[in-house]
Amino acid sequence: MSKRNIRSTIAIALSLSMITIATTNAKEGERKERRGPPPEAIEACSNLSLEDQCQFTTPRGHDLTGICFSPDLQTKVLACKPENNMRRNHHEEEGEA
Numbered sequence: 001m002s003k004r005n006i007r008s009t010i011a012i013a014l015s016l017s018m019i020t021i022a023t024t025n026a027k028e029g030e031r032k033e034r035r036g037p038p039p040e041a042i043e044a045c046s047n048l049s050l051e052d053q054c055q056f057t058t059p060r061g062h063d064l065t066g067i068c069f070s071p072d073l074q075t076k077v078l079a080c081k082p083e084n085n086m087r088r089n090h091h092e093e094e095g096e097a
Contacts, residue, residue, distance in 0.1 A: 036071050037079035044068075045078035054080035 044056035045068035055065040066082040 037081075041079040041081070042077060044080035048078065050078060056080050 038058070040056045040058060044054045045052070048054055048068045050068055050070060052068045053065065054068050055063065057063050064080070064082040066080045068078040069081045070076060071079050
């Protein structure tokens with residue numbers, strides 16, 4: 001292999017490494033940006049009042065029930081707070097409780 005080919009191979013490998021790192025950092029940033037309840041929990045209480053019973057389906061297909069609460073008192077937005085831990089509910093449905 002000539003020096004030119006080796007340099008080209010190294011340049012390509014470095015470029016691919018940088019792209020991989022940039023993509024990984026972007027995905028991690030996306031996960032960290034959302035804070036607070038998921039949109040489904042907020043939508044579940046959009047027409048309800050504080051402490052009303054609510055229910056919603058998670059993006060993974062789990063049906064949750066809970067009560068409407070205010071995660072941010074300044075905005076007065078309500079969200080459905082599950083009654084129990086979602087993992088526990090999922091295991092109970094499968095008979096693993």
